[in-house]
């Protein structure tokens with residue numbers, strides 16, 4: 001695969017020069033693409049097809065389906081990977097529309113609400129234990145986030161409101177439009193620059209990807225938190241984009257025809273999300289349990305920013321506020337680190353409590369009475 005861009009500053013020892021496809025020698029870097037659309041939104045392949053393709057036709061180690069405003073196919077892809085024991089690890093993601101543009105949440109437990117305030121959704125992603133990534137920043141026609149919105153989150157004093165990475169490598173024309181500006185702002189704010197394909201067809205999966213030390217989903221997450229991840233992508237160009245668009249239009253025509261049959265002819269043609277009905281039911285039950293559990297944890301620990309360590313929390317928040325006002329960049333980043341460390345500890349408290357209850361919960365659900 002030819003790469004349009006090299007690794008980003010701050011990448012680990014195994015750079016793109018030494019391992020052009022990330023597969024040579026002990027310094028092999030893992031490869032992740034966590035921005036793939038399925039037929040559940042405006043993509044053209046089902047969760048099962050995406051997983052098959054990633055497993056057999058690519059050297060990706062970690063993938064995620066990230067549908068617009070939907071999470072069903074993402075969960076289904078993860079379930080299939082676990083059931084089949086695939087080499088590729090699958091995490092759950094969603095590309096959600098906020099009032100400030102598109103936002104990518106990765107490592108999610110539940111669907112995010114659309115059209116919320118940007119800060120609200122970023123906090124929710126972190127509360128779920130996820131990563132908040134800006135997809136295709138500055139892109140003109142696909143609701144790319146603008147600089148003032150990115151800065152608002154970066155300067156927020158809420159320990160749950162911060163960026164984990166910017167998607168600086170996205171092969172679409174929309175993505176290419178903001179690539180240089182994204183690299184500048186990532187360097188300015190000290191944020192990792194990751195890559196994803198934003199694939200809407202199977203053959204484009206992996207065209208943009210993130211390189212990271214290791215091969216597992218957890219190592220991918222850690223590399224982003226440590227700032228050791230880097231990105232790369234090819235550029236599709238106009239001809240490729242027209243071909244992709246043609247397939248999307250044909251798929252949308254099928255959706256419209258099913259909608260017509262359902263609503264006009266009243267026949268039984270539900271929208272095809274590429275997820276079996278019994279799995280959809282199970283997903284909704286697990287999601288409902290997660291949200292109930294989270295409510296209980298919120299009641300026990302207070303709203304999002306509260307914890308059992310109020311003094312440490314207020315100190316970190318005061319430090320973060322001072323950092324936001326401070327013109328001293330170095331001091332600012334140290335204080336933000338303290339605030340992020342605290343946010344991670346808050347999440348760990350919640351996740352611990354949730355994991356215990358979800359393990360019990362999912363066992364019950366996964367073993368329905370015969």
Ligand SMILES: [Zn+2]
Pocket residue numbers: 095102135136142
């Ligand atoms: Zn988008």
Ligand SMILES: [Zn+2]
Pocket residue numbers: 035037095135198
């Ligand atoms: Zn997208």
